[in-house]
Amino acid sequence: MSGRADINAGGGWLGLYVLGYLVFLYLPVLLIPLFSFNNSIQAAFPLQGFTLEWYETLYGNPALSGALGNSLVIGVIAACGATLCGITVSYMDLYGRSPLAATISAIARLPILIPGVIVGISLLILVNLIGLGPSRVSIVLGHILVALPTTVVVMRSRFAAIPKTIREAALDLGASDWTTFRRVMLPLSAPAVLSAFMLSFLISFDEFIVVFFLAGTEPTLPLYIWSQLRFPRSLPTVMALGTAILTVSFIIAGTAEILRHRGLGAARRNPA
Protein backbone atom coordinates (compact mmCIF):
# COMPACT_ATOMS: atom_id res chain seq x y z
CA MET A 1 0.00 0.00 0.00
CA SER A 2 2.53 2.59 -1.05
CA GLY A 3 2.42 5.40 -3.55
CA ARG A 4 1.08 8.90 -3.59
CA ALA A 5 -2.41 7.85 -4.68
CA ASP A 6 -3.31 6.35 -1.31
CA ILE A 7 -2.66 9.58 0.56
CA ASN A 8 -5.56 11.28 -1.19
CA ALA A 9 -8.52 11.73 1.11
CA GLY A 10 -11.21 9.09 0.72
CA GLY A 11 -8.93 6.66 -1.10
CA GLY A 12 -9.07 4.13 1.71
CA TRP A 13 -12.85 3.95 1.93
CA LEU A 14 -13.15 3.91 -1.82
CA GLY A 15 -10.61 1.11 -1.98
CA LEU A 16 -12.75 -0.96 0.38
CA TYR A 17 -15.82 -0.20 -1.72
CA VAL A 18 -14.03 -1.32 -4.89
CA LEU A 19 -13.00 -4.51 -3.13
CA GLY A 20 -16.60 -5.15 -2.11
CA TYR A 21 -17.73 -4.41 -5.65
CA LEU A 22 -15.28 -6.95 -7.06
CA VAL A 23 -16.63 -9.52 -4.60
CA PHE A 24 -20.17 -8.73 -5.85
CA LEU A 25 -18.97 -9.13 -9.44
CA TYR A 26 -17.13 -12.40 -8.95
CA LEU A 27 -18.91 -14.24 -6.15
CA PRO A 28 -21.98 -15.40 -8.13
CA VAL A 29 -19.83 -16.36 -11.11
CA LEU A 30 -17.38 -18.35 -8.97
CA LEU A 31 -20.24 -20.36 -7.45
CA ILE A 32 -20.48 -22.23 -10.75
CA PRO A 33 -16.99 -23.82 -10.53
CA LEU A 34 -17.57 -24.43 -6.81
CA PHE A 35 -20.77 -26.42 -7.30
CA SER A 36 -19.46 -28.18 -10.39
CA PHE A 37 -17.27 -30.27 -8.05
CA ASN A 38 -20.08 -30.83 -5.54
CA ASN A 39 -21.48 -34.31 -5.19
CA SER A 40 -25.15 -33.26 -5.21
CA ILE A 41 -27.81 -32.36 -7.74
CA GLN A 42 -28.80 -29.41 -5.55
CA ALA A 43 -26.68 -26.24 -5.75
CA ALA A 44 -26.91 -25.50 -2.03
CA PHE A 45 -24.85 -25.37 1.15
CA PRO A 46 -23.50 -27.37 2.93
CA LEU A 47 -21.29 -28.78 0.18
CA GLN A 48 -21.45 -32.55 -0.17
CA GLY A 49 -18.48 -34.63 -1.31
CA PHE A 50 -15.99 -33.77 -4.01
CA THR A 51 -16.67 -35.35 -7.40
CA LEU A 52 -15.57 -35.21 -11.02
CA GLU A 53 -18.70 -37.08 -12.08
CA TRP A 54 -20.23 -34.03 -13.79
CA TYR A 55 -17.11 -33.48 -15.85
CA GLU A 56 -17.16 -37.12 -16.92
CA THR A 57 -20.69 -36.73 -18.30
CA LEU A 58 -19.36 -33.98 -20.55
CA TYR A 59 -17.22 -36.46 -22.45
CA GLY A 60 -18.76 -38.44 -25.26
CA ASN A 61 -21.92 -36.34 -25.33
CA PRO A 62 -22.70 -35.98 -29.05
CA ALA A 63 -25.24 -33.14 -28.62
CA LEU A 64 -22.70 -31.16 -26.63
CA SER A 65 -19.75 -31.74 -28.95
CA GLY A 66 -21.97 -30.89 -31.92
CA ALA A 67 -22.99 -27.62 -30.28
CA LEU A 68 -19.39 -26.87 -29.36
CA GLY A 69 -18.25 -27.54 -32.93
CA ASN A 70 -20.97 -25.26 -34.27
CA SER A 71 -20.01 -22.50 -31.86
CA LEU A 72 -16.32 -22.74 -32.79
CA VAL A 73 -16.92 -22.73 -36.56
CA ILE A 74 -19.49 -19.93 -36.34
CA GLY A 75 -17.28 -17.99 -33.94
CA VAL A 76 -14.23 -18.13 -36.21
CA ILE A 77 -16.15 -17.19 -39.38
CA ALA A 78 -18.15 -14.43 -37.68
CA ALA A 79 -14.98 -13.07 -36.06
CA CYS A 80 -13.24 -13.01 -39.46
CA GLY A 81 -16.20 -11.16 -40.98
CA ALA A 82 -16.56 -8.71 -38.10
CA THR A 83 -12.81 -8.02 -38.02
CA LEU A 84 -12.66 -7.49 -41.79
CA CYS A 85 -15.57 -5.06 -41.56
CA GLY A 86 -14.05 -3.38 -38.50
CA ILE A 87 -10.72 -2.86 -40.28
CA THR A 88 -12.13 -1.56 -43.56
CA VAL A 89 -14.90 0.55 -42.04
CA SER A 90 -12.63 2.33 -39.57
CA TYR A 91 -9.79 2.71 -42.11
CA MET A 92 -12.07 4.34 -44.64
CA ASP A 93 -13.73 6.43 -41.92
CA LEU A 94 -10.36 7.86 -40.88
CA TYR A 95 -8.58 8.10 -44.25
CA GLY A 96 -11.28 7.78 -46.91
CA ARG A 97 -12.48 11.34 -46.51
CA SER A 98 -15.92 10.67 -47.91
CA PRO A 99 -19.37 11.18 -46.40
CA LEU A 100 -20.23 7.61 -47.41
CA ALA A 101 -17.36 6.15 -45.37
CA ALA A 102 -18.37 8.27 -42.36
CA THR A 103 -21.99 7.15 -42.73
CA ILE A 104 -21.02 3.49 -42.95
CA SER A 105 -18.90 3.87 -39.84
CA ALA A 106 -21.75 5.54 -37.96
CA ILE A 107 -24.26 2.83 -38.96
CA ALA A 108 -21.74 0.11 -38.11
CA ARG A 109 -21.69 1.35 -34.52
CA LEU A 110 -25.50 1.53 -34.42
CA PRO A 111 -26.27 -2.07 -33.29
CA ILE A 112 -25.21 -0.99 -29.77
CA LEU A 113 -28.39 1.08 -29.71
CA ILE A 114 -30.65 -1.78 -30.82
CA PRO A 115 -31.73 -4.40 -28.26
CA GLY A 116 -30.64 -7.92 -29.19
CA VAL A 117 -34.20 -9.14 -29.57
CA ILE A 118 -34.78 -6.61 -32.38
CA VAL A 119 -31.49 -7.43 -34.11
CA GLY A 120 -32.58 -11.06 -33.94
CA ILE A 121 -36.05 -10.63 -35.41
CA SER A 122 -34.95 -8.17 -38.12
CA LEU A 123 -32.38 -10.68 -39.33
CA LEU A 124 -34.90 -13.49 -39.04
CA ILE A 125 -37.24 -11.63 -41.38
CA LEU A 126 -34.34 -10.85 -43.73
CA VAL A 127 -32.95 -14.39 -43.96
CA ASN A 128 -36.43 -15.78 -44.53
CA LEU A 129 -36.99 -13.22 -47.27
CA ILE A 130 -33.81 -14.11 -49.14
CA GLY A 131 -34.56 -17.81 -48.74
CA LEU A 132 -31.72 -18.59 -46.36
CA GLY A 133 -33.92 -19.32 -43.37
CA PRO A 134 -32.61 -20.02 -39.87
CA SER A 135 -29.25 -21.68 -40.40
CA ARG A 136 -25.60 -21.49 -39.53
CA VAL A 137 -25.07 -18.82 -42.18
CA SER A 138 -27.82 -16.73 -40.59
CA ILE A 139 -26.17 -17.07 -37.18
CA VAL A 140 -22.87 -15.91 -38.68
CA LEU A 141 -24.60 -12.81 -40.10
CA GLY A 142 -26.20 -12.12 -36.72
CA HIS A 143 -22.91 -12.45 -34.87
CA ILE A 144 -21.11 -10.18 -37.32
CA LEU A 145 -23.71 -7.52 -36.50
CA VAL A 146 -23.40 -8.00 -32.76
CA ALA A 147 -19.58 -7.86 -32.82
CA LEU A 148 -19.32 -5.04 -35.38
CA PRO A 149 -19.49 -2.05 -32.99
CA THR A 150 -16.69 -3.55 -30.90
CA THR A 151 -14.35 -4.25 -33.82
CA VAL A 152 -14.99 -0.81 -35.34
CA VAL A 153 -14.25 0.94 -32.04
CA VAL A 154 -11.10 -1.14 -31.41
CA MET A 155 -9.71 -0.66 -34.94
CA ARG A 156 -10.69 2.99 -35.09
CA SER A 157 -8.80 3.89 -31.94
CA ARG A 158 -5.74 1.94 -33.13
CA PHE A 159 -5.68 3.55 -36.57
CA ALA A 160 -6.20 6.96 -34.96
CA ALA A 161 -3.16 6.34 -32.73
CA ILE A 162 -0.87 5.81 -35.75
CA PRO A 163 0.64 9.17 -36.73
CA LYS A 164 -0.85 10.45 -39.98
CA THR A 165 2.61 11.27 -41.32
CA ILE A 166 3.51 7.60 -41.62
CA ARG A 167 0.78 6.91 -44.14
CA GLU A 168 1.55 10.12 -45.97
CA ALA A 169 5.24 9.23 -46.12
CA ALA A 170 4.44 5.84 -47.61
CA LEU A 171 2.18 7.39 -50.23
CA ASP A 172 4.72 10.11 -51.01
CA LEU A 173 7.40 7.49 -51.52
CA GLY A 174 5.24 6.04 -54.24
CA ALA A 175 3.49 3.18 -52.47
CA SER A 176 0.01 2.48 -53.79
CA ASP A 177 -3.03 2.53 -51.51
CA TRP A 178 -2.94 -1.26 -51.40
CA THR A 179 0.74 -1.41 -50.52
CA THR A 180 0.40 1.28 -47.89
CA PHE A 181 -2.54 -0.51 -46.34
CA ARG A 182 -1.02 -3.99 -46.53
CA ARG A 183 2.63 -3.24 -45.77
CA VAL A 184 2.37 -0.25 -43.44
CA MET A 185 -0.99 0.26 -41.80
CA LEU A 186 -1.99 -3.38 -41.21
CA PRO A 187 1.32 -4.45 -39.61
CA LEU A 188 1.26 -1.36 -37.39
CA SER A 189 -2.20 -2.27 -36.16
CA ALA A 190 -1.64 -6.04 -35.96
CA PRO A 191 -2.15 -6.29 -32.17
CA ALA A 192 -5.47 -4.47 -32.48
CA VAL A 193 -6.52 -6.74 -35.36
CA LEU A 194 -5.82 -9.79 -33.23
CA SER A 195 -7.56 -8.27 -30.23
CA ALA A 196 -10.61 -7.34 -32.35
CA PHE A 197 -10.69 -10.88 -33.71
CA MET A 198 -10.55 -12.43 -30.24
CA LEU A 199 -13.15 -10.09 -28.80
CA SER A 200 -15.57 -10.77 -31.64
CA PHE A 201 -14.94 -14.51 -31.33
CA LEU A 202 -15.80 -14.33 -27.63
CA ILE A 203 -18.88 -12.24 -28.35
CA SER A 204 -20.05 -14.79 -30.90
CA PHE A 205 -19.20 -17.72 -28.65
CA ASP A 206 -21.32 -16.37 -25.77
CA GLU A 207 -24.10 -14.74 -27.72
CA PHE A 208 -27.59 -16.03 -27.01
CA ILE A 209 -30.28 -13.37 -27.45
CA VAL A 210 -29.79 -12.93 -31.21
CA VAL A 211 -28.93 -16.54 -32.00
CA PHE A 212 -32.17 -17.73 -30.42
CA PHE A 213 -34.08 -16.51 -33.49
CA LEU A 214 -31.60 -17.56 -36.16
CA ALA A 215 -30.70 -21.12 -35.19
CA GLY A 216 -32.00 -23.91 -37.35
CA THR A 217 -31.60 -27.52 -36.37
CA GLU A 218 -28.00 -27.16 -35.24
CA PRO A 219 -27.69 -25.26 -31.94
CA THR A 220 -24.69 -23.31 -30.69
CA LEU A 221 -23.29 -23.86 -27.22
CA PRO A 222 -25.40 -21.18 -25.46
CA LEU A 223 -28.54 -22.63 -27.10
CA TYR A 224 -27.53 -26.08 -25.88
CA ILE A 225 -27.04 -24.70 -22.35
CA TRP A 226 -30.42 -22.95 -22.54
CA SER A 227 -32.09 -26.22 -23.52
CA GLN A 228 -30.43 -28.02 -20.59
CA LEU A 229 -31.41 -25.41 -18.00
CA ARG A 230 -34.98 -26.71 -18.05
CA PHE A 231 -33.99 -30.05 -16.56
CA PRO A 232 -32.92 -29.93 -12.89
CA ARG A 233 -31.03 -33.22 -13.32
CA SER A 234 -28.71 -31.75 -15.92
CA LEU A 235 -27.85 -28.61 -13.92
CA PRO A 236 -24.62 -30.00 -12.39
CA THR A 237 -23.44 -30.94 -15.88
CA VAL A 238 -24.26 -27.41 -17.05
CA MET A 239 -22.11 -26.11 -14.20
CA ALA A 240 -19.21 -28.34 -15.22
CA LEU A 241 -19.61 -27.12 -18.78
CA GLY A 242 -19.91 -23.55 -17.50
CA THR A 243 -16.66 -23.92 -15.58
CA ALA A 244 -14.88 -25.06 -18.73
CA ILE A 245 -16.31 -22.10 -20.67
CA LEU A 246 -15.38 -19.63 -17.90
CA THR A 247 -11.81 -20.91 -17.88
CA VAL A 248 -11.39 -20.64 -21.64
CA SER A 249 -13.09 -17.20 -21.74
CA PHE A 250 -10.78 -15.92 -19.00
CA ILE A 251 -7.72 -17.18 -20.87
CA ILE A 252 -8.79 -15.64 -24.20
CA ALA A 253 -9.80 -12.33 -22.58
CA GLY A 254 -6.49 -12.25 -20.70
CA THR A 255 -4.53 -12.88 -23.89
CA ALA A 256 -6.47 -10.18 -25.76
CA GLU A 257 -5.74 -7.75 -22.91
CA ILE A 258 -2.01 -8.54 -22.93
CA LEU A 259 -1.88 -8.12 -26.71
CA ARG A 260 -3.67 -4.80 -26.48
CA HIS A 261 -1.21 -3.49 -23.91
CA ARG A 262 1.73 -4.76 -25.88
CA GLY A 263 0.38 -2.93 -28.92
CA LEU A 264 -0.18 0.28 -26.96
CA GLY A 265 3.21 -0.03 -25.28
CA ALA A 266 4.95 -0.51 -28.61
CA ALA A 267 3.11 2.47 -30.06
CA ARG A 268 4.19 4.63 -27.14
CA ARG A 269 7.82 3.56 -27.11
CA ASN A 270 8.23 3.63 -30.80
CA PRO A 271 5.55 5.65 -32.56
CA ALA A 272 6.71 4.51 -35.97
Added chain:
Amino acid sequence: MSSTVVAARPLPENRISPVFRFAMLLPGGLVTFFLILFALGLVVFLAFRGNDGSLLGVGLTAENFLTVATDPLYWTVTLRSLVIAGLVTLATVVTAYPVAYYLAFHAGRRRNLLLFLVTLPFWTSYLLRVFAWKIVLAYNGVLNSAFIETGLWKEPTLAFLNTPAAVVVTLAHAYAPFAILPIYVALDTIPKSLLEAASDLGARPFTSFRRVVLPNSMPGVLAAALVVFVPTVGDYVTPAMVGGPASTMIGTLIQSQFGKANDWPFGAALSVCVMLVILCVVLVARGADRRFGSRT
Protein backbone atom coordinates in the same frame (compact mmCIF):
# COMPACT_ATOMS: atom_id res chain seq x y z
CA MET B 1 4.71 7.17 -66.37
CA SER B 2 5.44 7.04 -62.70
CA SER B 3 8.86 8.63 -63.14
CA THR B 4 7.57 12.04 -64.14
CA VAL B 5 4.74 12.75 -61.72
CA VAL B 6 6.80 13.56 -58.62
CA ALA B 7 6.14 17.28 -58.45
CA ALA B 8 2.57 17.19 -59.67
CA ARG B 9 1.17 14.84 -57.06
CA PRO B 10 -1.77 16.15 -55.08
CA LEU B 11 -2.06 15.75 -51.31
CA PRO B 12 -2.09 12.10 -50.24
CA GLU B 13 -5.65 12.19 -48.89
CA ASN B 14 -7.08 13.01 -52.27
CA ARG B 15 -5.59 10.30 -54.39
CA ILE B 16 -7.24 7.11 -53.19
CA SER B 17 -7.77 4.92 -56.22
CA PRO B 18 -11.41 4.13 -57.05
CA VAL B 19 -10.78 0.38 -57.01
CA PHE B 20 -9.20 0.56 -53.55
CA ARG B 21 -12.01 2.77 -52.31
CA PHE B 22 -14.65 0.40 -53.66
CA ALA B 23 -13.00 -2.72 -52.24
CA MET B 24 -12.52 -1.12 -48.84
CA LEU B 25 -16.07 0.21 -48.66
CA LEU B 26 -17.67 -3.02 -49.90
CA PRO B 27 -17.72 -5.24 -46.76
CA GLY B 28 -18.84 -2.47 -44.43
CA GLY B 29 -21.29 -1.14 -47.00
CA LEU B 30 -22.92 -4.54 -47.46
CA VAL B 31 -23.23 -5.14 -43.74
CA THR B 32 -24.46 -1.68 -42.81
CA PHE B 33 -26.88 -1.05 -45.67
CA PHE B 34 -28.15 -4.58 -46.18
CA LEU B 35 -27.95 -6.26 -42.77
CA ILE B 36 -28.68 -3.22 -40.63
CA LEU B 37 -30.66 -0.60 -42.54
CA PHE B 38 -32.56 -2.90 -44.91
CA ALA B 39 -33.33 -5.41 -42.15
CA LEU B 40 -34.61 -2.68 -39.84
CA GLY B 41 -36.63 -1.29 -42.74
CA LEU B 42 -38.24 -4.72 -43.11
CA VAL B 43 -39.28 -4.62 -39.45
CA VAL B 44 -40.91 -1.22 -39.93
CA PHE B 45 -42.61 -2.43 -43.13
CA LEU B 46 -43.89 -5.58 -41.46
CA ALA B 47 -45.25 -3.55 -38.54
CA PHE B 48 -47.78 -1.96 -40.89
CA ARG B 49 -48.96 -5.28 -42.36
CA GLY B 50 -51.74 -7.61 -41.30
CA ASN B 51 -51.02 -11.15 -40.17
CA ASP B 52 -52.07 -13.87 -42.60
CA GLY B 53 -49.31 -16.30 -41.69
CA SER B 54 -47.17 -15.31 -44.67
CA LEU B 55 -43.66 -13.94 -44.32
CA LEU B 56 -44.38 -10.31 -45.12
CA GLY B 57 -48.03 -10.23 -44.07
CA VAL B 58 -50.88 -8.72 -46.04
CA GLY B 59 -52.40 -5.32 -46.74
CA LEU B 60 -51.45 -2.01 -45.25
CA THR B 61 -52.80 -1.28 -41.79
CA ALA B 62 -52.11 0.58 -38.60
CA GLU B 63 -54.10 -1.93 -36.61
CA ASN B 64 -51.04 -3.38 -34.84
CA PHE B 65 -50.17 0.02 -33.47
CA LEU B 66 -53.80 0.66 -32.48
CA THR B 67 -53.76 -2.57 -30.47
CA VAL B 68 -50.50 -1.60 -28.78
CA ALA B 69 -51.90 1.84 -27.98
CA THR B 70 -55.32 0.72 -26.72
CA ASP B 71 -54.74 -2.62 -24.98
CA PRO B 72 -53.81 -1.87 -21.35
CA LEU B 73 -51.69 -5.05 -21.25
CA TYR B 74 -49.08 -3.46 -23.52
CA TRP B 75 -49.06 -0.24 -21.55
CA THR B 76 -48.50 -2.22 -18.35
CA VAL B 77 -45.68 -4.29 -19.83
CA THR B 78 -44.05 -1.30 -21.54
CA LEU B 79 -44.23 0.74 -18.36
CA ARG B 80 -42.82 -2.19 -16.39
CA SER B 81 -39.97 -2.62 -18.88
CA LEU B 82 -39.15 1.08 -18.63
CA VAL B 83 -39.29 1.01 -14.81
CA ILE B 84 -37.16 -2.14 -14.53
CA ALA B 85 -34.66 -0.96 -17.15
CA GLY B 86 -34.60 2.46 -15.47
CA LEU B 87 -33.96 0.91 -12.04
CA VAL B 88 -31.24 -1.33 -13.50
CA THR B 89 -29.62 1.68 -15.15
CA LEU B 90 -29.83 3.75 -11.97
CA ALA B 91 -28.47 0.94 -9.78
CA THR B 92 -25.68 0.12 -12.22
CA VAL B 93 -24.56 3.72 -12.74
CA VAL B 94 -24.75 4.69 -9.05
CA THR B 95 -22.78 1.63 -7.91
CA ALA B 96 -20.33 1.87 -10.80
CA TYR B 97 -19.49 5.55 -10.32
CA PRO B 98 -17.33 5.12 -7.19
CA VAL B 99 -15.44 2.29 -8.90
CA ALA B 100 -14.76 4.47 -11.94
CA TYR B 101 -13.78 7.33 -9.60
CA TYR B 102 -11.31 5.13 -7.78
CA LEU B 103 -9.88 3.92 -11.09
CA ALA B 104 -9.42 7.48 -12.36
CA PHE B 105 -8.05 9.17 -9.23
CA HIS B 106 -6.78 6.61 -6.72
CA ALA B 107 -5.81 3.38 -8.45
CA GLY B 108 -2.25 4.41 -9.33
CA ARG B 109 -0.22 1.52 -10.61
CA ARG B 110 -2.99 -0.98 -9.95
CA ARG B 111 -5.19 0.78 -12.50
CA ASN B 112 -4.59 -1.58 -15.42
CA LEU B 113 -5.07 -4.67 -13.30
CA LEU B 114 -8.29 -3.28 -11.80
CA LEU B 115 -9.61 -2.27 -15.21
CA PHE B 116 -8.97 -5.79 -16.43
CA LEU B 117 -10.62 -7.38 -13.37
CA VAL B 118 -13.67 -5.17 -13.73
CA THR B 119 -14.16 -5.97 -17.43
CA LEU B 120 -13.33 -9.67 -17.20
CA PRO B 121 -16.82 -10.84 -16.14
CA PHE B 122 -18.17 -9.19 -19.28
CA TRP B 123 -16.28 -11.73 -21.37
CA THR B 124 -17.89 -14.70 -19.65
CA SER B 125 -21.18 -16.13 -20.77
CA TYR B 126 -24.15 -13.89 -20.10
CA LEU B 127 -26.37 -16.96 -19.81
CA LEU B 128 -24.09 -18.41 -17.14
CA ARG B 129 -24.09 -15.17 -15.12
CA VAL B 130 -27.89 -15.12 -15.10
CA PHE B 131 -27.91 -18.81 -14.21
CA ALA B 132 -25.48 -18.08 -11.36
CA TRP B 133 -27.99 -15.65 -9.88
CA LYS B 134 -30.69 -18.24 -10.23
CA ILE B 135 -28.75 -20.70 -8.09
CA VAL B 136 -28.03 -17.91 -5.60
CA LEU B 137 -31.66 -16.85 -5.24
CA ALA B 138 -33.57 -20.14 -5.65
CA TYR B 139 -35.77 -21.71 -2.95
CA ASN B 140 -33.24 -24.51 -2.54
CA GLY B 141 -30.47 -22.14 -3.48
CA VAL B 142 -27.24 -20.76 -2.09
CA LEU B 143 -28.61 -17.78 -0.18
CA ASN B 144 -31.39 -19.73 1.52
CA SER B 145 -29.21 -22.73 2.36
CA ALA B 146 -26.41 -20.49 3.64
CA PHE B 147 -28.77 -18.59 5.94
CA ILE B 148 -30.33 -21.80 7.27
CA GLU B 149 -26.88 -23.26 7.77
CA THR B 150 -25.82 -20.27 9.86
CA GLY B 151 -29.12 -20.34 11.77
CA LEU B 152 -30.28 -16.89 10.65
CA TRP B 153 -33.63 -18.30 9.62
CA LYS B 154 -35.27 -21.69 9.77
CA GLU B 155 -37.36 -21.97 6.60
CA PRO B 156 -36.14 -21.17 3.09
CA THR B 157 -37.93 -18.17 1.63
CA LEU B 158 -39.56 -17.76 -1.76
CA ALA B 159 -39.08 -14.02 -1.59
CA PHE B 160 -35.85 -13.89 -3.63
CA LEU B 161 -36.49 -15.63 -6.92
CA ASN B 162 -39.18 -14.70 -9.46
CA THR B 163 -39.40 -11.07 -8.43
CA PRO B 164 -38.69 -7.87 -10.35
CA ALA B 165 -36.00 -7.18 -7.72
CA ALA B 166 -34.19 -10.36 -8.80
CA VAL B 167 -34.26 -9.09 -12.39
CA VAL B 168 -32.82 -5.73 -11.32
CA VAL B 169 -29.96 -7.28 -9.30
CA THR B 170 -29.11 -9.81 -12.00
CA LEU B 171 -29.07 -7.24 -14.79
CA ALA B 172 -27.14 -4.69 -12.69
CA HIS B 173 -24.55 -7.43 -12.20
CA ALA B 174 -24.53 -8.40 -15.88
CA TYR B 175 -24.03 -4.86 -17.21
CA ALA B 176 -21.67 -3.48 -14.56
CA PRO B 177 -18.59 -3.26 -16.85
CA PHE B 178 -20.62 -1.37 -19.46
CA ALA B 179 -21.22 1.37 -16.89
CA ILE B 180 -17.76 1.53 -15.35
CA LEU B 181 -15.79 2.00 -18.57
CA PRO B 182 -17.46 5.12 -20.05
CA ILE B 183 -17.59 6.85 -16.65
CA TYR B 184 -13.93 6.05 -16.07
CA VAL B 185 -12.98 7.44 -19.49
CA ALA B 186 -14.90 10.66 -18.76
CA LEU B 187 -13.34 11.05 -15.31
CA ASP B 188 -9.88 10.30 -16.64
CA THR B 189 -10.03 13.13 -19.17
CA ILE B 190 -10.80 15.80 -16.54
CA PRO B 191 -7.65 17.95 -16.36
CA LYS B 192 -6.07 17.62 -12.91
CA SER B 193 -5.37 21.36 -12.97
CA LEU B 194 -9.12 21.92 -12.70
CA LEU B 195 -9.18 20.16 -9.33
CA GLU B 196 -6.11 22.05 -8.14
CA ALA B 197 -7.74 25.31 -9.16
CA ALA B 198 -10.88 24.37 -7.22
CA SER B 199 -8.94 23.63 -4.05
CA ASP B 200 -6.79 26.76 -4.52
CA LEU B 201 -9.96 28.77 -4.67
CA GLY B 202 -11.00 27.27 -1.35
CA ALA B 203 -13.42 24.56 -2.41
CA ARG B 204 -13.69 21.67 0.00
CA PRO B 205 -13.32 18.16 -1.47
CA PHE B 206 -17.06 17.56 -1.54
CA THR B 207 -17.78 20.94 -3.12
CA SER B 208 -15.18 20.43 -5.81
CA PHE B 209 -16.65 16.98 -6.47
CA ARG B 210 -20.16 18.37 -6.78
CA ARG B 211 -19.28 21.49 -8.76
CA VAL B 212 -16.31 20.29 -10.83
CA VAL B 213 -15.94 16.52 -11.08
CA LEU B 214 -19.58 15.45 -11.32
CA PRO B 215 -20.65 17.91 -14.07
CA ASN B 216 -17.49 17.14 -16.04
CA SER B 217 -18.15 13.41 -15.88
CA MET B 218 -21.78 13.66 -16.97
CA PRO B 219 -21.06 12.73 -20.63
CA GLY B 220 -19.63 9.44 -19.37
CA VAL B 221 -22.55 8.90 -17.01
CA LEU B 222 -25.03 9.47 -19.84
CA ALA B 223 -23.13 7.16 -22.19
CA ALA B 224 -23.07 4.51 -19.46
CA ALA B 225 -26.78 4.91 -18.80
CA LEU B 226 -27.55 4.46 -22.49
CA VAL B 227 -25.33 1.40 -22.91
CA VAL B 228 -27.01 -0.26 -19.92
CA PHE B 229 -30.56 0.86 -20.68
CA VAL B 230 -30.76 -0.30 -24.32
CA PRO B 231 -30.00 -4.01 -23.93
CA THR B 232 -31.90 -4.14 -20.63
CA VAL B 233 -35.17 -2.77 -21.97
CA GLY B 234 -35.37 -5.50 -24.62
CA ASP B 235 -34.05 -8.37 -22.55
CA TYR B 236 -36.11 -11.53 -22.37
CA VAL B 237 -33.63 -14.04 -20.93
CA THR B 238 -33.23 -12.64 -17.42
CA PRO B 239 -36.97 -12.07 -16.84
CA ALA B 240 -37.61 -15.64 -17.98
CA MET B 241 -34.94 -17.11 -15.70
CA VAL B 242 -35.17 -15.11 -12.49
CA GLY B 243 -38.16 -12.79 -12.95
CA GLY B 244 -41.25 -14.97 -12.87
CA PRO B 245 -44.57 -13.89 -14.39
CA ALA B 246 -44.64 -10.62 -12.44
CA SER B 247 -41.68 -9.26 -14.41
CA THR B 248 -42.59 -10.04 -18.01
CA MET B 249 -40.91 -7.40 -20.13
CA ILE B 250 -41.51 -6.10 -23.63
CA GLY B 251 -38.68 -8.26 -25.02
CA THR B 252 -40.53 -11.36 -23.82
CA LEU B 253 -43.66 -10.25 -25.67
CA ILE B 254 -41.72 -9.59 -28.90
CA GLN B 255 -40.02 -12.96 -28.63
CA SER B 256 -43.33 -14.79 -28.12
CA GLN B 257 -44.91 -13.02 -31.12
CA PHE B 258 -42.15 -14.46 -33.29
CA GLY B 259 -42.41 -17.84 -31.56
CA LYS B 260 -45.51 -19.25 -29.90
CA ALA B 261 -48.01 -16.56 -30.93
CA ASN B 262 -46.75 -16.54 -34.53
CA ASP B 263 -47.95 -13.01 -35.23
CA TRP B 264 -44.89 -11.48 -36.84
CA PRO B 265 -46.49 -8.17 -37.91
CA PHE B 266 -47.62 -7.51 -34.36
CA GLY B 267 -44.20 -8.45 -32.99
CA ALA B 268 -42.65 -6.08 -35.53
CA ALA B 269 -45.00 -3.30 -34.36
CA LEU B 270 -43.94 -3.91 -30.74
CA SER B 271 -40.29 -3.72 -31.89
CA VAL B 272 -40.91 -0.44 -33.68
CA CYS B 273 -42.45 0.93 -30.46
CA VAL B 274 -39.39 -0.18 -28.48
CA MET B 275 -37.10 1.49 -31.02
CA LEU B 276 -39.15 4.69 -30.77
CA VAL B 277 -38.86 4.62 -26.99
CA ILE B 278 -35.10 4.13 -27.26
CA LEU B 279 -34.91 6.94 -29.81
CA CYS B 280 -36.63 9.24 -27.30
CA VAL B 281 -34.22 8.18 -24.57
CA VAL B 282 -31.25 8.77 -26.91
CA LEU B 283 -32.55 12.22 -27.80
CA VAL B 284 -33.04 13.11 -24.14
CA ALA B 285 -29.52 11.86 -23.38
CA ARG B 286 -28.18 13.89 -26.34
CA GLY B 287 -29.91 16.99 -25.03
CA ALA B 288 -28.54 16.45 -21.54
CA ASP B 289 -25.11 15.78 -23.01
CA ARG B 290 -25.16 19.09 -24.83
CA ARG B 291 -26.18 20.84 -21.64
CA PHE B 292 -23.14 19.49 -19.86
CA GLY B 293 -20.95 20.28 -22.84
CA SER B 294 -19.78 16.99 -24.29
CA ARG B 295 -16.05 16.65 -24.73
CA THR B 296 -16.22 13.41 -26.68
